[in-house]
Amino acid sequence: MPETIYGVIMAGGSGTRFWPMSRGETPKQLLRLLSDETLLEGTLRRVAPLIPLERMLVVAARAHGPRIRELLPGLPADNLLLEPTGRNTAPCIGLAALEARRRDPEAVLAVLPADHFVDDEAEFCSTVAAAARVARNGHLVTVGIRPVRPETGYGYLRLGDILGEESARLVDAFVEKPDLATAVEYLAAGRYLWNSGMFFFSARQILAELQQHLPDLHAALLRIDEAWPGPQREEVLAREYAALQPISIDYGVMEKARGIAALVGRFGWSDVGTWAALREVLPRAAHDTVTVGRVVELDGRGNVLVAERGVVAALGLTNTVVVRAGEAVLVCPRQRAQEVRQVVDALRTLGWDDVL
């Protein structure tokens, strides 16, 4: 019964790894990084054949509410759940599970990050549908992606026994980001998948898991639930969130729960984690370089060159990221793109908030 599937779009990020394009008011999921649509819009559009906007719950930071309403005019007002402060994914998923359970006690959640890349949308939808079926049968389900390179930027799932449903396997273990040698082993071994951060479970079950593994969070969620339709709702939400410990669903539940199932996603996927990742998801021009906007590259190779405005000219550069956005320019070697947060911290220390 697909009408019990609720989409839960985790759009709470305030990420700085795409500075200077992602600034305070425009986190990554609200950027038009890969095309003319924002990553958030793409996430909803991709799964629309399975889940209409009426059953789509978007969880985001309060500050981004107006911008998201503008981007998603068809989303019912009650389907946008705004968090007063970010507390990582476990509270976000708990909040959405409560909302879905209120609407349908049998609700099955398809929890999807708002800011990822997928390149085969039909295959993606078919995987989501299969994962939801396995979840409806009482499993916590995740989707793993078959590695295509020894990636050190992702966590991995180690596959165990065959589950006997929808080609699903049990997850033997969740594995942290490996070093390069280990990533090469994982790639060769064949039983390791990239952890995509997508999760599928019934609202009832994830709330039970939260009660078991994160009882304080669960109690807070129940207090929020009691106040929900009433006039105290915002006040209770603010108070409870202020007291919550930030914790991810991976660490708080998935790594502790038993009998987790994994489906293999057979579509191209990236979490688009840094500027350097654009090379994995955008077509590469000559010399292995990716360009966005008005860019001139002379005698270069392997660069990521982005001109949100104006022109970027690169002469004799290799494996370098150059981004011009707003009034700022970022330049760094590609392999250091994950350290951009340090630049943002330095700018904050300097008080140059006009470019943050």
Place this chain on the structure above:
Amino acid sequence: MPETIYGVIMAGGSGTRFWPMSRGETPKQLLRLLSDETLLEGTLRRVAPLIPLERMLVVAARAHGPRIRELLPGLPADNLLLEPTGRNTAPCIGLAALEARRRDPEAVLAVLPADHFVDDEAEFCSTVAAAARVARNGHLVTVGIRPVRPETGYGYLRLGDILGEESARLVDAFVEKPDLATAVEYLAAGRYLWNSGMFFFSARQILAELQQHLPDLHAALLRIDEAWPGPQREEVLAREYAALQPISIDYGVMEKARGIAALVGRFGWSDVGTWAALREVLPRAAHDTVTVGRVVELDGRGNVLVAERGVVAALGLTNTVVVRAGEAVLVCPRQRAQEVRQVVDALRTLGWDDVL
């Protein structure tokens, strides 16, 4: 008699090596590259103790006339000689020599590029005064700079016999830009000086040299001179310039004339030929980097980082030039800064004239 010294400021460059800061309307000599004053203003101010504005002749491209008048309100209108098209330094100097000779048949010219760096202004003025004295005695005079590093970006003078005036030496030869091994030899040998591009000679003598070595140019200059005060002046100037071959004073006269004297300039000097040269003339911050404007550098070394507007953030960069100016960004390795012209050519081909 210092009152016979006329300054000739060669401000005709339309250089592209400081793109994106130098664009069509703002060539290098009109940039505030080193301080709050333009290089042109600095050139006039530096020599003002010797040569007042009344005896200063500025030769520039017609297109830059309004901007130069604005920058130099004290310059008499007739002292700004505007060329209809750039024809390199020999025509420029010939034009100024005519003007100076009309005012004073005994005029001695101090020909100075408008866009160089000098760091000891008292020593500089003393050298100019000495060079003018030697020129008044009938020599073509140039100033060479004692090398402080094996520079491959400059031409050199090889010193010959002692002249017996003002510590001057005869110039044995003008030498083209050397390769690094040769530049190291020059540095060790002690008789090679950097060719600073400053020249000193009487108006009478340089016109005689032009007549001997560049008779066509000399004839054209005489036709211009005849028309000069009259109503045909601009028309004749345009016609003659259109037909002139571009040629430098170095190649057209200095390398062919005999008995050229050189004085040693004992001041810090740079022709500030590329973005990379800023490291030679501006104070270096931590890690051997030079910064202009709002710049954040993390874990970098030996960079040239320029933010005309906004912010430039460099993470993990070494020996790299990053310039944000106007709506454009340039990034290149420091040792390729002299190739920026290629970027400008590419932009022109693309038709992106808004950043040129």
